[in-house]
Amino acid sequence: MSKHFEPVIVGFLCNWCSYRAADLAGTARIHYAPNMRPIRVMCSGRVDPQFVLKALKDGADGVMIAGCHPGECHYVEGNIKALRRFLLLKRMLTQLGVEEERVQLVWASASEGIILAEAVDRMTEEVRDLGPLNWQENVLGRGNGHVVSIQVETELESEEV
Amino acid sequence: MSERVGVYICHCGTNIAKTVDVEEVATWAGEQPNVVCSREYKFMCSSLGQDLIEEDIKEQGLTRVVVASCSPHMHEKTFRTACERGGLNPFLFEMANIREHDSWTTDDREAATQKAKALTNAAIERVVHHNPLEPLPVEINPNTLVVGGGIGGISAALELADAGHHVYLVEREPSIGGHMAQLDKTFPTLDCSACILTPKMVDVGQHPNITLLTWSEVEKLDGFLGNFTATIRKKARYVDEEHCTGCGICIEKCPFKVVDNVFEAGLGTRKVIYRPFPQAVPKYPVIDVENCVYFQRGKCKACQIFCPTEPNSIDFEQQDEMIQIEVGNIILATGYDLFDVSRIPQYGYGRLANVFTSIEFERMVNASGPTDGKIVMRDMESTPKNVAIVHCVGSRDENYHKYCSKVCCMYSLKFAHLIHERIPEAEVYNCYIDMRTPGKGYEEFYHRLLEEGTHFIRGKVADVSDVARTETEEGKLIVQVEDTLIGKQRRIPVDMVILSPAMEAKPDSKEVSQLFKMGCDFDGFFVERHPKLDPVATMTEGIFIAGACQGPKDVPDTVAQGAAAAARVAGLINRGTVMMEPVRASINQEACSGCRICNTMCPYNAIIFHEDRKVSEVLTALCQGCGTCVAACPSGVITGAHFTNDQVLSQIEGILWDVRVEQELVPGD
């Protein structure tokens, strides 16, 4: 029985805007894709690129960073720093072969529950079309069929490709 | 020693339980590492639910608690307090939002339960890394700084002063009163503005609890809630306030007049040594150095010669004074400016003589204004026979300001009324887009104007021109407007046009907001903490806003906000000591390499660099806990309390429980 692929997207939502937008979407009973799993940070400026890479490495198919619109950041301009890091990270991710749609930055203010829900739906479909990322198995584990001929105390996983 | 985590999955009645299999999640959670007790319960926020937590902490020796229920914005505080009652530090607690972010967003039971497990697991893995945190106690200095002496600042200052607290009121102009002092009548009651304002101004001037600093500006602000130090520049008036009696002889005898572009909006004149208006508070005049013959050419000195006081009150050697004050809270009531209507050239302001702005017209109809209250054309003589009043100049306009300025419909109606009153035979045309009259008595005022025979034309004025097409149009200003209610373009010949400009933030509002460590929005208005529930507080603790600097509004709303801000401050002063949230950053100075990358990260200027030791430091009390510097630090020596790297990374691991590979693969082959 092959299951329809359900992407897992880790979301970093800022406490004041996007997290509240997600709250609002729920309170308003807006139904949207359950594929985004939110992690709360105080500000999108807290999002360390290490978090994004960690999520991708640990099995996420995508990462969404959501913050306040420029000019509305609760902490004045933390979201601008998030944007600067995101744009440079995007460039590096392209070099690492991670498709653009897998890591996205979204602005949503506290009253924009619908906007956030739509962004999640849209991103879920985009990542679904790309297929699972499965970094551990697909990228790191991909073998090219080798055999070790010296007997040493070890197990080498050899996979025929 | 491993932690003992207690997990509580809330049903929230059927809100969660209808979609998420809460029993399944609770059982599953109980099997996770470090979890010693896992329950599900109908309503965790109820007193019985909270008791569960307290009892388990005591009886099971729990060292961490996780509640999977609603949004932390609902009940984080509730559960943190429950932990505290049970003897556990409130920060050793974490919530998983499986209602707003899960059960309410989908009907898919399987997916919802899977997601609930992920969110709960994330909380379990995170909470293990939590540290006990203590809030920081901060003492509140009972003095308050109010910036801006308009009706908003005056209201706030008087509320606090009457409550027995000391206030420093700083005003940039030589007198308090603001724009309200320029007005003639106020809508809808048509009270004389000066009559209702000046008693308050006098109260401020005489109040023992108010130190009034006019002709002054705040130049520097340091510190944090309860402990601000403000440096104020008291500009030189060249008048000795100790000896001046306010007799006004210097003003009388000054031989030179200049156009008054500030108070009289360019319509009238004033002397070079002047008071902005007769009822100015304080009464001391000020010398306009740029136009003063003594300062420019060393001659005259008439004011000094005629000053009757002993010793003489005119002091040409006077210097600016820098004053430093210590306050606990600050209220900003810096007001607004009007949109520069010459930016819309098709309305002809500046080019066509008889196009006036609202503030010019206010001065004109004011009995103590430059025309003694007579409505006249630019030649200061002729009476206009017809007047057009143009609403929404620069407001509700994609090209200038998208917002509605809230007050212009009302004062445009007021103008129409005043014209009818003073020139009974005049025809008045109000050209509007919508009639916005929402306040108490406002709609009734509009009806009154309808009955007074005002012509209301629903259409945005396209242009004002002096190019006549017919004989009737000769010598008139032609207002071209589409009358949308009859569906026709109209050309209305009038003698005078009054433009109602948008209310704008002051041009230096961005600098001011940075000086006071808070934010302003795209339009320059100061940003409130919450547009609905917290309109007078800002994101910076201890800094409040009131009045038009927060957004266009009329006098009643300004007064209300001034009083509200004062009440908030009074509350803080009353408490004496305030506990600040411990979610803040700190730098491990031993490990800091002095790279200074973090130095520009903080909008609250909470990061300083020690030149001697070549390390950076976060001033804890100023830090608002955003974590931007934590993410920026390239050597990872900045810790963000309660949002540490370890905590978030383990949260990521927990949230990906079903897709993580157990044994990490070293790259194969």
Place this chain on the structure above:
Amino acid sequence: MTENGKPKLAMYWGASCGGCEISILNIHENILVVDEIFDVAFFPCIADFKVQHVKDYPDEYIDVCLFNGAIRTSENEEMAKLLRQKSKVLVAYGSCAYEGCIPALSNLTSKEATFNAVYLDNPSIDNPEGVLPQPVSNVPEGELEIPVFYNTVKSLGQVVEVDYFLPGCPPEPPQIWAVLQVVVAALTQGAPLPPAGSIIGAGTSAVCEECPLDKHEKTITRFYRPYEITPEPNLCLLEQGLVCMGPATRNGCGALCPQVGMGCRGCYGPPEGVIDQGAKMLSAIASVIGAGDPSMEEDDLEREIQAVVDTIPDPAGTFYRFSMAHSLLKRAQVNGGNGKGELS
């Protein structure tokens, strides 16, 4: 210990440039001290040892093995495992062994693309039959085995347990000598060794701590390649727009490169406590980009920042120059079928 009681030293190279071998000589006359104290059990660079020698040694025969170079082929891996078995103390010597170093940059492409460039599609190659190395091939003499070329470069620690890591490309002489002294003291006087798994011969902070250039608040409006500008001598290079990895690089080298106007490349790896050097440097550099402010329209904001981002042509290669194998993602995902490792 052998018959003559001297401790045994081994030095082996995996996928490396040979620079670490030369760095051992950089300790100058102290090399004579090394020679006096140790017996060399295996050091292919300087003497004709055979693998069979090593296989014949008893386990833990070698007291200290300095393994430099990354793990690129099955031979590197086999030797790593062999030497681990035969050594008491295994030191990952130099950046390649510690974190992959330059060889690991090949993780940004694929084996196909690499072979294509080396053996097939290249102006100086004449290989009409498109012969590529095979692990096993039949030749007239019989079956010939050569090591397997891995898709992904690994660090030493990713294939065997490593006792100590000595970073640097190559490690600096004073640090090498300091480490050797510690080891010698432990072997001859029973002095304590640092805890297993430690990074030795380096500091715990970042290069900026040792760097004497003047540092100020940073706001960078564009970045330059090293050849594009001549930096002012006493001013922080990063502030001048040169990408200096100093802030995100472990100290211990004495900040030699910045002092001669060359931005730190990051060869000592991340500072203590940082899990991904490249990501941290990216975050730091992006944070101080002086473009965009909250009052701008969203499109203009993005455009302005992007313009500055575009002046860093190769973020992955620059920020992960030495630590690719130790990064969170460890390699690039290679899509597309054009064999050149580019995204199609």
